[in-house]
Amino acid sequence: MDTLGTALQAADAGARVAGIAVVRWVGPRKDVRTWTGAVVAKRECEVVDATLQPTTLAVWGYDKVVELGKLLNEVISYTGRASDWRGRSLNADKIERVRCDELKRRFFAPGLQAYLSTKSCEARDAYSVTSALPRDSSIGADALYRSSAFVATYTQALPKAHVLSRNPSPLKLAEAIWGDVSKRRRLRVRLKKHAWPLLAKLARNYSSPRIGEIYKKTISAEEVVDATCAARFVVGACRPIVPRAFFGSKRNERRYYRAIDAFLRAGDVGGRINGRRLREVLAESHITWTHADRARRPASDLRAARELLETFCLWVLTDLALPLLRARLAAFPSVAGVPEYRSRVAWYAAEANALEGSEHLQRVPREAPRPPRSAKVRGVPKPAGGVRLIQALGRRGAGQRAPGAACLHDAVLALRVEARRRPELLGCAGGGADALWRALRQARDRNYEGLALDASGCFDRMDQRRLVDICAAALAHDSYRIHGGRRASIDDSKGGLHARRTRLVTRATLVGALQAHCLDHHTVAKCRGRPRFYKQVVGVPQGSCASSLLCDLYYGAFERDCLGRFLQSSCVACRVVDDTLVLGEDVGGFLDAYAEAGPRRNILVTAAKTHATVPHPLLAAAPAPRLRFLGLDVDAATGRARRAPSAQRRRRLAARLGRPSPRAANVAGRVRAALRARAAPLLLDAELQTLDGARENLRDLFTAAAVAADSAVRALRPSSAERLRSDLRGAVGAAFAGYLRARRKANLVASKPRLSRHDFVSAARTAFSSSEALRPFLGGEWWEE
Numbered sequence: 176m177d178t179l180g181t182a183l184q185a186a187d188a189g190a191r192v193a194g195i196a197v198v199r200w201v202g203p204r205k206d207v208r209t210w211t212g213a214v215v216a217k218r219e220c221e222v223v224d225a226t227l228q229p230t231t232l233a234v235w236g237y238d239k240v241v242e243l244g245k246l247l248n249e250v251i252s253y254t255g256r257a258s259d260w261r262g263r264s265l266n267a268d269k270i271e272r273v274r275c276d277e278l279k280r281r282f283f284a285p286g287l288q289a290y291l292s293t294k295s296c297e298a299r300d301a302y303s304v305t306s307a308l309p310r311d312s313s314i315g316a317d318a319l320y321r322s323s324a325f326v327a328t329y330t331q332a333l334p335k336a337h338v339l340s341r342n343p344s345p346l347k348l349a350e351a352i353w354g355d356v357s358k359r360r361r362l363r364v365r366l367k368k369h370a371w372p373l374l375a376k377l378a379r380n381y382s383s384p385r386i387g388e389i390y391k392k393t394i395s396a397e398e399v400v401d402a403t404c405a406a407r408f409v410v411g412a413c414r415p416i417v418p419r420a421f422f423g424s425k426r427n428e429r430r431y432y433r434a435i436d437a438f439l440r441a442g443d444v445g446g447r448i449n450g451r452r453l454r455e456v457l458a459e460s461h462i463t464w465t466h467a468d469r470a471r472r473p474a475s476d477l478r479a480a481r482e483l484l485e486t487f488c489l490w491v492l493t494d495l496a497l498p499l500l501r502a503r504l505a506a507f508p509s510v511a512g513v514p515e516y517r518s519r520v521a522w523y524a525a526e527a528n529a530l531e532g533s534e535h536l537q538r539v540p541r542e543a544p545r546p547p548r549s550a551k552v553r554g555v556p557k558p559a560g561g562v563r564l565i566q567a568l569g570r571r572g573a574g575q576r577a578p579g580a581a582c583l584h585d586a587v588l589a590l591r592v593e594a595r596r597r598p599e600l601l602g603c604a605g606g607g608a609d610a611l612w613r614a615l616r617q618a619r620d621r622n623y624e625g626l627a628l629d630a631s632g633c634f635d636r637m638d639q640r641r642l643v644d645i646c647a648a649a650l651a652h653d654s655y656r657i658h659g660g661r662r663a664s665i666d667d668s669k670g671g672l673h674a675r676r677t678r679l680v681t682r683a684t685l686v687g688a689l690q691a692h693c694l695d696h697h698t699v700a701k702c703r704g705r706p707r708f709y710k711q712v713v714g715v716p717q718g719s720c721a722s723s724l725l726c727d728l729y730y731g732a733f734e735r736d737c738l739g740r741f742l743q744s745s746c747v748a749c750r751v752v753d754d755t756l757v758l759g760e761d762v763g764g765f766l767d768a769y770a771e772a773g774p775r776r777n778i779l780v781t782a783a784k785t786h787a788t789v790p791h792p793l794l795a796a797a798p799a800p801r802l803r804f805l806g807l808d809v810d811a812a813t814g815r816a817r818r819a820p821s822a823q824r825r826r827r828l829a830a831r832l833g834r835p836s837p838r839a840a841n842v843a844g845r846v847r848a849a850l851r852a853r854a855a856p857l858l859l860d861a862e863l864q865t866l867d868g869a870r871e872n873l874r875d876l877f878t879a880a881a882v883a884a885d886s887a888v889r890a891l892r893p894s895s896a897e898r899l900r901s902d903l904r905g906a907v908g909a910a911f912a913g914y915l916r917a918r919r920k921a922n923l924v925a926s927k928p929r930l931s932r933h934d935f936v937s938a939a940r941t942a943f944s945s946s947e948a949l950r951p952f953l954g955g956e957w958w959e960e
Contacts, residue, residue, distance in 0.1 A: 539708040741761070
């Protein structure tokens with residue numbers, strides 16, 4: 176080494192030196208080469224080691240001597256002019272930070288071993304010399320690699336205590352992760368390389384017999400499973416899988432599992448769960464997102480710890496807890512907002528029986544050609560028992576092949592335009608909730624008889640040919656101009672491509688799309704791992720964007736042809752899909768005509784779900800003074816309706832609003848949301864001509880808002896009374912301002928009745944003061960401005 180080192184330092188600029196030397200820069204890097212046959216500038220470099228073989232490569236660093244082939248997760252930064260091992264030049268001003276495996280791939284030949292040196296010459300004894308790959312003949316001559324002035328710095332070497340093996344234990348991995356939580360880049364590498372694969376391996380290797388034992392202990396053999404038992408099963412199965420060290424503390428683990436238990440008992444488990452919803456669930460669980468004392472760690476470490484724990488908790492819920500639940504149970508959101516659980520095996524058998532016994536779905540033989548498009552079917556439990564088959568349909572539909580670029584969504588838009596121009600096409604269904612309140616106002620204090628009628632199998636019994644003819648007759652124009660939305664193509668399997676420009680769709684194309692949806696619809700269901708195809712032979716599929724509109728058109732034609740004499744003279748009717756409310760002097764004759772003409776169009780009356788205020792031979796139930804219609808108690812004699820009280824509704828409100836310590840702002844926010852949702856349809860009615868009707872609607876509006884906030888108010892502390900009064904005054908003022916904005920937006924003329932601020936204050940005072948939950952929190956003059 177002395178001879179070669181002396182020769183290097185004594186050599187003039189431009190001299191060629193035999194052999195190779197590893198140097199550390201001490202001066203300018205001009206004309207400094209470090210490979211075989213390189214030119215070394217005099218007194219501008221210091222010899223570190225000259226014992227390396229010509230086929231060995233070295234990298235300069237400043238921390239420690241580590242063999243590059245053994246580095247796993249460290250990050251190396253380099254700067255300066257460099258060229259990779261293929262001779263491709265890099266920008267001289269480029270500064271990058273790369274992982275060691277990326278560094279090896281970009282700058283070194285495959286299989287070559289490189290070393291990191293220190294700034295001290297005494298560390299040369301730590302080098303280990305090994306030979307690399309044979310010379311690459313494609314480069315040629317004695318220069319194995321082209322000359323380079325590459326400078327690398329080993330910047331983020333892990334301490335020895337944190338250097339993990341390739342298969343670390345969960346405890347060591349958790350300690351290493353929390354140990355370097357302040358290094359965010361390193362933390363991401365650690366999670367990607369070790370944490371997520373390890374947890375996935377733990378979840379896969381968790382033996383099914385152990386899960387079966389926990390399942391038998393917590394859940395009985397019944398088909399319908401209680402939500403408390405289902406939550407207990409999931410928590411009991413997750414505890415042995417997930418290492419406690421990952422939560423940072425026992426307190427975090429305890430509170431996290433408590434939050435999962437509450438989420439599974441009162442959450443939307445059966446529906447779609449996105450990241451925002453999960454973060455809301457975790458935020459409501461009061462988990463402390465830190466693993467150490469706040470006074471002993473800097474703020475950056477606490478922030479990184481919160482991010483790590485939140486990410487980890489989201490993973491446990493989405494990739495472990497919910498898959499464990501859905502592997503054994505089927506989850507469905509019930510009407511009350513509380514999930515309903517059923518045994519997975521029993522539910523699959525019920526779905527298969529419903530498909531095989533369905534009258535509107537006919538199984539396609541296996542030897543028949545496979546349909547090019549099909550919708551996936553899934554079962555949903557009915558409240559009265561049984562299975563309702565729902566089909567997932569996109570904008571294109573699941574027909575064989577619609578002509579041209581037609582899609583089901585375009586046909587629906589065109590039919591909605593025609594229904595808006597001619598409301599008589601929908602019969603009694605026009606207007607939705609507004610039509611219901613309008614019908615009740617027409618029947619106010621007239622001592623009418625009432626009938627709440629339900630049709631059997633609304634979507635599954637419609638005549639397809641007749642439905643297509645009705646829709647074709649409703650499309651009165653030769654073409655329709657559609658702007659935006661999604662435009663489907665024949666080769667599109669995801670429901671449509673973006674269409675930003677206005678397009679012209681002909682009537683024949685829309686009729687073809689409706690025919691493909693009604694006459695050539697196919698659905699698919701998996702049975703024992705194999706797909707089975709079914710064709711819709713009667714009715715239309717539930718779950719598409721067109722189902723409700725097609726049903727309204729079909730029943731509207733039936734009401735115009737067979738029930739017109741009742742609707743034009745003595746009866747007031749309102750229909751929502753297949754549920755019809757009739758108020759009039761001859762509801763018995765209406766029911767007779769309905770039952771007589773309906774079977775010719777596959778429309779049948781469900782006697783068990785039909786109720787009336789007068790006796791009738793077709794009804795199974797006895798007459799009742801009040802009718803239950805869409806969650807309302809309707810008094811036919813007075814024309815008034817109130818929301819029907821039920822235990823399910825109270826449970827739903829408790830699930831959505833009940834928190835360990837609710838705030839007054841939550842109550843006022845709930846009131847504000849209820850006012851916003853119902854203000855426009857109730858107060859801007861085009862048929863409204865009197866101020867008395869508007870004020871009555873306003874009182875109903877504030878009464879509904881008070882009922883919506885009832886459960887949250889009961890859990891408030893007495894100290895929140897002042898804040899609640901202030902927030903309620905703000906909610907009333909915001910409702911009045913929103914009413915004025917909606918009135919201006921609707922371009923209502925000055926002759927229309929206009930409510931004043933005093934009307935809003937008076938209605939709020941009456942509604943809130945009559946609430947038993949709100950009354951203790953409201954003083955005598957809380958409503959005064």
